[in-house]
Amino acid sequence: MLLKTKGIFAFILFLVTISSFGQALYKETTKINDSVDYYLEIALFNKEDKNSFNKAIIYTEKAILFAKANDLEPKLADCYLILGGIYYDLQKPEKAIEHFIRSINIYTKENPNPNLALSYYNLGKCYLEQDKQELSEIYFKKAASIYQEFEFYDAIELINVQKGIIQKNKGNFLEAEAIFKKAINNISNQDALADTKVEAFFQLGEIQFLNNNFSAAIEHYNDALKLNEQSIYNIALEKKILKKLSRAHNKNSDFKKSNEYLERYVKISDSISQFYSKYLSENTFEKVEFDKQLETIENLDKEKKNQQKTLRFSKLISILSIALISILSLLSLSLYKNNKIRITTNKLLKDKNRELTKEKEKVEKASKARAEFLATVSHELRTPLNAINGITYLLLQEKPKKSQLNYLNSLEFSGKYLLNFINDILEINRLESDKVVVEKISFNLNELIENIKVSFNEFIVTNNISYVQNIDKSIDYNIIGDPTKLSQILINLINNAIKFSKNGEVIFSVKQQKAEDNLVTLDFEIKDTGIGIPSEKQKDIFESFSQGSVEINRTYGGTGLGLSIVKKLLSVLKSDIELTSEEGKGTQFNFSLIFEKGNNLPKVETEVTNSDSVFVGKSILLVEDNKINQMITKKMVEKKGMTCEIIDNGEDAIEHLKSNSYDLVLMDVHLPGINGTEATTEIRKFNSEITIIALTAISLNENREMLLSFGMNDVVTKPFIPENFYDTMAKYLTKA
Structure with a gap:
């Protein structure tokens, strides 16, 4: 559990940021600094007052661009520090760590200052949240030494409480207890750090709870609750304390007290504010409707008075006035009913939209959890796999016995297969993250295709494939596009064609469809005479982990990710793929891509060196x-x-x-x-x-x-x- 920093650090950051401006700078530079401060002020306002993290990030990034454009390194460090804090509040510690490190790298070029200490402190919090306690201790110590130098003793007390939490998590209860008691003695009840004192009482209760001393735990929890109610009244802290009090009384067999605190906890958790806002909005609407009706009645009274006046002059005018009033009344009634229907319909639409939004958030959370799980598993597999592949390579280089060679070759194959599988998982994860950038690089298409063919030569011979390439000779110039993604697409498609067409034929063709001005459209076709794809499987073949059948997987191997990667890469390149296949007769894939024309560059002969x-x-x-x-x-x-x-x-x-x-x-x-x-x-x-x-x-x-x-x-x-x-x-x- 982390102690949240509040006013003291924001105040320190504000003082240091403001004091750094106007010193050793010209008037023009001061105006630039003010512009950076302006963006940061808007960012902090959106984060703190409006809880709009999107806008906070946008304005902080604007400040970063401005600082970079004007070579304001100290300001750039402040921007990275604030952006790291925003990502920390968004519970994205990895992104926060990245930006805190960037701020530290700039701050360390200058003399130590409180902002460097704040960066170290925040980095320590991130690592503590990731349960990397040794790293967090290192950075807390660095922060403490700088605050000691500047005599910011309140800030040091915050760090001490964090160190106490680390010791508690390590099981060093006596050392942690001493730290918390010291913090309680050093902070007064009316101090700006009163919430730190509340946290210290709470942590003392946690230590007693872990030691099964529930009576002592209850006493400390009550001290925390009392101080919170008297000085700061932090609702989040109160909920946390009430929940633990309920559990402690339950463990102490005082079920009545446990139930009382639980009821208080539930009562606070109820969305009272939402209820009242809804209540007020509905009553406001009823008031508006009542005012409309009152206005209509007043109009009718006026019409009646006019009618009484007109009766003196003409019967005919009276009849017409009555008819007019009747018509107006019917129209008013009709408008009123239509308005009621519209309101009911709008309410239904809002409810449905709310339900759809919740479902969308659930799907997004599930997708994010899946992506993070796959990325974590893939990452954790890489370290032991490095040992397996490395040792296998070294053993194969040491001329093993003939009886051992088959085992080592099998181990090498399995290691490469697992590595390709992990890379495919990471590639799918990356493509689904919407962070893929399309490059524009000039490259020779013929050289790229020839390099791909060379990489498949051994596989072609092993499978006894008749491999044919038909490249349009009119493409005698370089093209500008993304050669990496094109290579990935072609390698996956050609690999599948060779794998599923043993003793057969694979034909790879590239034709120029059209050339207009500076753009050229190329058609790519990969055709084989292999096993083909059943018609009922063709609609699902581009899904992740999808293959024709279990038997195909057992016979030919593979992960079922290749075609999914191809589909997603072509989508990134604003294209799609067409499939034509007949079971037992082969498969054909077609797609088109648009490139820019490049220059006719001479082919560079690479010097072969030993x-x-x-x-x-x-x-x-x-x-x-x-x-x-x-x-x-x-x-x-x-x-x-x-x-x-x-x-x-x-x-x-x-x-x-x-x-x-x-x-x-x-x-x-x-x-x-x-x-x-x-x-x-x-x-x-x-x-x-x-x-x-x-x-x-x-x-x-x-x-x-x-x-x-x-x-x-x-x-x-x-x-x-x-x-x-x-x-x-x-x-x-x-x-x-």
């Missing part, structure tokens, strides 16, 4: 805390004739590189204490030349840009494919 000679004699520093990963990576490095030094934490790596030089650094991202990104930022302060390659088990597509922004040269994901690992290293060692 890759092993690039590695020999090079020195590598490996920063990695996992012992198995240390062993595997070091073996793979030394296999190519390089030397490898291992350091298991970021702090020592920074100090070591100040007095030692290497040709390349392999930096694990997730390290104890200072992580890989922070370590890289520190190294770049004194060494901007050395090559640093990130090693990470997270999804490359989602995090590559973020990692590169901290000063890393490249990224290799775990479990890494040996060829890709060596190619990435060779790219930089060649330049060294």
